[in-house]
Amino acid sequence: xxxSTPLSALLGIEHPILLAPMDLVAGARLxxxxxxxxGFGILGGGYGDRAWLEAETAKLKQFAGPFGIGFITWxxxxxxxxxxxxxxxxxxxxxxxxxxxxxxxxRIKATGARLICQVQDEASxxxxxxxxxxxxxxxxxxxxxxxxxxxxxxxxxxxxxLAAGRVPVVAAGGLADGRGLAAMMMLGASGVLLGTRFYASxxxxxxxxxxxxxxxxxSGSTVRSIIFDxxxxxxxxxxxxxxxxxxxxxxxxxxxxxxxxxxxxxxxxEYAAARAARNYxxxxxxxxxxxxxxxxxxxxxxxxxRIVTEAEQLLLGRRNFVSAV
Amino acid sequence: xxxSTPLSALLGIEHPILLAPMDLVAGARLxxxxxxxxGFGILGGGYGDRAWLEAETAKLKQFAGPFGIGFITWxxxxxxxxxxxxxxxxxxxxxxxxxxxxxxxxRIKATGARLICQVQDEASxxxxxxxxxxxxxxxxxxxxxxxxxxxxxxxxxxxxxLAAGRVPVVAAGGLADGRGLAAMMMLGASGVLLGTRFYASxxxxxxxxxxxxxxxxxSGSTVRSIIFDxxxxxxxxxxxxxxxxxxxxxxxxxxxxxxxxxxxxxxxxEYAAARAARNYxxxxxxxxxxxxxxxxxxxxxxxxxRIVTEAEQLLLGRRNFVSAV
Numbered sequence: 207x208x209x210s211t212p213l214s215a216l217l218g219i220e221h222p223i224l225l226a227p228m229d230l231v232a233g234a235r236l237x238x239x240x241x242x243x244x245g246f247g248i249l250g251g252g253y254g255d256r257a258w259l260e261a262e263t264a265k266l267k268q269f270a271g272p273f274g275i276g277f278i279t280w281x282x283x284x285x286x287x288x289x290x291x292x293x294x295x296x297x298x299x300x301x302x303x304x305x306x307x308x309x310x311x312x313r314i315k316a317t318g319a320r321l322i323c324q325v326q327d328e329a330s331x332x333x334x335x336x337x338x339x340x341x342x343x344x345x346x347x348x349x350x351x352x353x354x355x356x357x358x359x360x361x362x363x364x365x366x367x368l369a370a371g372r373v374p375v376v377a378a379g380g381l382a383d384g385r386g387l388a389a390m391m392m393l394g395a396s397g398v399l400l401g402t403r404f405y406a407s408x409x410x411x412x413x414x415x416x417x418x419x420x421x422x423x424x425s426g427s428t429v430r431s432i433i434f435d436x437x438x439x440x441x442x443x444x445x446x447x448x449x450x451x452x453x454x455x456x457x458x459x460x461x462x463x464x465x466x467x468x469x470x471x472x473x474x475x476e477y478a479a480a481r482a483a484r485n486y487x488x489x490x491x492x493x494x495x496x497x498x499x500x501x502x503x504x505x506x507x508x509x510x511x512r513i514v515t516e517a518e519q520l521l522l523g524r525r526n527f528v529s530a531v
Numbered sequence: 532x533x534x535s536t537p538l539s540a541l542l543g544i545e546h547p548i549l550l551a552p553m554d555l556v557a558g559a560r561l562x563x564x565x566x567x568x569x570g571f572g573i574l575g576g577g578y579g580d581r582a583w584l585e586a587e588t589a590k591l592k593q594f595a596g597p598f599g600i601g602f603i604t605w606x607x608x609x610x611x612x613x614x615x616x617x618x619x620x621x622x623x624x625x626x627x628x629x630x631x632x633x634x635x636x637x638r639i640k641a642t643g644a645r646l647i648c649q650v651q652d653e654a655s656x657x658x659x660x661x662x663x664x665x666x667x668x669x670x671x672x673x674x675x676x677x678x679x680x681x682x683x684x685x686x687x688x689x690x691x692x693l694a695a696g697r698v699p700v701v702a703a704g705g706l707a708d709g710r711g712l713a714a715m716m717m718l719g720a721s722g723v724l725l726g727t728r729f730y731a732s733x734x735x736x737x738x739x740x741x742x743x744x745x746x747x748x749x750s751g752s753t754v755r756s757i758i759f760d761x762x763x764x765x766x767x768x769x770x771x772x773x774x775x776x777x778x779x780x781x782x783x784x785x786x787x788x789x790x791x792x793x794x795x796x797x798x799x800x801e802y803a804a805a806r807a808a809r810n811y812x813x814x815x816x817x818x819x820x821x822x823x824x825x826x827x828x829x830x831x832x833x834x835x836x837r838i839v840t841e842a843e844q845l846l847l848g849r850r851n852f853v854s855a856v
Contacts, residue, residue, distance in 0.1 A: 210853075356750070357673045357682045357820055364750040379684070381684065385717055390714070394710060496684070499688060
């Protein structure tokens with residue numbers, strides 16, 4: 207069986223499950239694995255490493271299936287030539303997050319690629335629609351990595367009501383199983399975009415130690431803050447903050463950001479050394495609030511299959527709660 | 532038609548929709564209106580005003596339908612005799628929120644009333660199960676009024692997995708329509724508990740001006756903070772904070788709590804005057820993140836009917852997205 211929605215029809219995929227374009231984690235290998243399983247892989251263009259992007263898109267050019275490529279919009283604006291490298295790989299979609307997509311929309315759509323825009327509220331959703339977005343991803347505060355403060359249960363209906371059926375809306379943030387997919391479909395979402403769940407997969411480019419920590423973390427073990435961006439001396443534009451696993455570094459500095467800034471040179475040096483050494487007591491592991499649902503590191507295809515099977519059972523079964531009186 | 536779940540069966544009600552026991556808002560009139568419509572009204576015992584409780588329970592004693600009575604657990608501990616007044620009204624359930632229910636569980640259950648416990652994480656859920664809770668309400672950060680920081684999409688599956696089918700789990704926080712009920716049922720919830728949606732009803736005891744502001748507020752117009760508790764000079768035990776509509780008072784003091792505390796005598800006097808005058812530019816209106824879904828002030832029965840009708844359509848209709856390949 208498959209789950210068919212306006213999203214899956216538009217992208218020509220079997221199941222409405224998208225891979226979040228996670229920086230350094232969603233490489234060509236994971237992108238192809240998700241797409242081969244019937245979902246839609248999106249390469250993590252991230253902050254824009256040209257050599258990495260050329261190498262990964264070269265692999266995608268050999269792939270027969272559909273795929274997308276994602277960018278951080280405000281970073282892409284600093285290196286707009288990266289979009290040409292991406293488009294040359296003939297992606298079925300480009301996904302833009304965190305910034306006004308207007309600057310890039312016409313170049314993307316001129317190639318026939320779909321424009322996917324991740325949004326966090328009505329204002330950014332309207333901006334994306336005005337730019338010609340074909341698909342909106344409504345991201346809740348539950349998401350790992352960068353995002354803002356509104357919860358899924360609030361922002362998904364708000365964006366769906368604003369889109370008013372003109373484009374499919376995908377839910378993102380804290381989702382990791384078939385319950386989440388089925389629940390978001392009840393809100394009117396046309397699919398889901400998953401990050402952390404695919405981070406803990408065989409094909410993800412993350413470190414084994416990071417994947418193991420994701421499996422070990424219970425629910426309630428993440429925090430949204432600016433500590434890691436501060437520690438990298440790479441602060442994002444407001445209102446974006448980042449959600450990561452709680453570790454020694456967050457426990458030390460949460461609520462003491464001013465003190466951190468007063469000692470930034472030392473903290474940043476320590477932090478850079480920890481990242482290089484993959485010391486995750488200090489270095490951040492991005493993770494969404496759904497991390498408590500993740501307990502293993504299977505192939506991406508198995509993740510897709512589990513989610514679809516569980517969601518199908520729920521969508522077919524929950525109707526039995528409705529009864530004639 | 533009706534929506535029947537383990538929750539509705541346990542409480543002997545038609546629809547799995549519970550009224551949140553909102554302090555000063557969920558009086559006997561609203562409680563009876565929700566129950567008469569097939570849901571389950573829960574009187575808002577709140578901080579414990581003995582005269583109010585006696586007057587409202589006197590009305591409930593004349594009511595033939597089922598109802599519950601809710602208390603703030605740590606406040607009830609200061610006036611445990613209020614529980615006797617409540618139990619004398621023969622409620623079908625007592626709901627306890629914010630604190631260890633162990634102290635009161637045996638007295639409640641000895642009368643045959645069900646014990647409903649609102650929880651915010653695994654630790655409070657385990658505490659409630661240990662105390663003998665018959666029903667858990669998993670409250671997300673989206674909720675209006677007091678609560679904590681974890682989102683519904685995280686805490687509902689976490690509590691359901693912990694309960695492991697032993698007791699029904701109800702979802703609370705930011706829910707206001709049939710989409711929310713259907714979505715929470717997909718996560719495995721057995722029903723929903725709604726506050727803000729019923730605040731904006733004809734039968735709620737809140738001020739008309741407060742109800743009008745709830746209707747006018749868009750999504751994204753609430754904030755969770757300790758400002759209002761501080762302003763009342765009535766700080767709650769950690770980790771509880773309160774979600775209210777953003778107003779002049781929150782804009783003035785959010786992020787300046789230390790300054791507020793340094794001027795607390797003046798601020799508290801101004802705040803008390805504003806509350807007495809129903810000046811909601813300063814006084815708080817508790818509201819959940821679902822406030823953007825609320826646009827009118829209908830009778831409670833119409834709210835129940837709308838939610839059930841919409842959820843039924845979703846539960847019956849969304850199965851069509853599952854297709855044989």
